[in-house]
Amino acid sequence: xxxxxxxxxxxxxxxxxxxxxxxxxxxxxxxxxxxxxxxxxxxxxxxxxxxxxxxxxxxxxxxxxxxxxxxxxxxxxxxxxxxxxxxxxxxxxxxxxxxxxxxxxxxxxxxxxxxxxxxxxxxxxxxxxxxxxxxxxxxxxxxxxxxxxxxxxxxxxxxxxxxxxxxxxxxxxxxxxxxxxxxxxxxxxxxxxxxxxxxxxxxxxxxxxxxxxxxxxxxxxxxxxxxxxx
Numbered sequence: 001x002x003x004x005x006x007x008x009x010x011x012x013x014x015x016x017x018x019x020x021x022x023x024x025x026x027x028x029x030x031x032x033x034x035x036x037x038x039x040x041x042x043x044x045x046x047x048x049x050x051x052x053x054x055x056x057x058x059x060x061x062x063x064x065x066x067x068x069x070x071x072x073x074x075x076x077x078x079x080x081x082x083x084x085x086x087x088x089x090x091x092x093x094x095x096x097x098x099x100x101x102x103x104x105x106x107x108x109x110x111x112x113x114x115x116x117x118x119x120x121x122x123x124x125x126x127x128x129x130x131x132x133x134x135x136x137x138x139x140x141x142x143x144x145x146x147x148x149x150x151x152x153x154x155x156x157x158x159x160x161x162x163x164x165x166x167x168x169x170x171x172x173x174x175x176x177x178x179x180x181x182x183x184x185x186x187x188x189x190x191x192x193x194x195x196x197x198x199x200x201x202x203x204x205x206x207x208x209x210x211x212x213x214x215x216x217x218x219x220x221x222x223x224x225x226x227x228x229x230x
Contacts, residue, residue, distance in 0.1 A: 019181055019182065021106060021184075022177070022178065025106050025110055028110045030114045032117060032120075032121070032132040033129065034117075035117040035118045035120070035121045035132070038067075038121075039121040039122055042122075046062065046063060057226060060122050060123060060226070061222065061226070064122055064123075064222045067115060067119060068115060068119075068214075068215060068222070070115075071111050071114065071115035071118075071218065072211045072214045074111050075108060075111045075112070075211060076208070076210050105184070108144075108213070109140065109144065109184065112140040112144055112213075113136055113137055116136040116137075116139040116143075116221050117132065117133070119136075119225060120132045120136045120221075120225065122225070123222075123226065124225065134173040134174075137177045137180075138165070138169055138176060139165060139220070139221040139225075140221070141180035141183075142165040143165060143217035143221060144184055144213065145187055146160060146161035146164050147161055147213055147217065158216065161220045162220050162223045166224065168180065169224075
């Protein structure tokens, strides 16, 4: 019995053991506390312009649009691994951990997770830091994975991605995140090798594809968060 329990315990530990990509991205992604400060700046700008606090859903959408625009531009600037270290702070850590081959993936995911961390802060201020982090990771990873795997027009892809993100949010957070990292890594690699760009959203890590992918991931995140997903 003790042996069986030991095997079960080891299996559970294996399930939660992060991959190298996950470790690298978690190392360079911003914290919920940093996201709170960033969003605080957007809220202050909003209050100065409109003379009121951003409380309505429409107000939050305005701030979310600014955040998505910022990170889409950063993602475009980091379209090549050679440019990433000068554009994204701490991406050198990812290079050291992963090597150049998949650093583009880490840099892209880092920006999308940072963006989703800020979007979570806009809509879900009452969550704990740990819950904010898990929610942001699932939103970013699921949104990115579904965008690359889906086929069809952009509107259809958005709907499919939104629906699947809801499903991912129902699972155990840590195991879900680990599985999503695996899926994203495989999908990125397959698409990059095939040089395929489905539905106008690609993984060639060029400025335009990174910009579009990050924008769409942000839109999916907002669509989910605006419906008060917990």
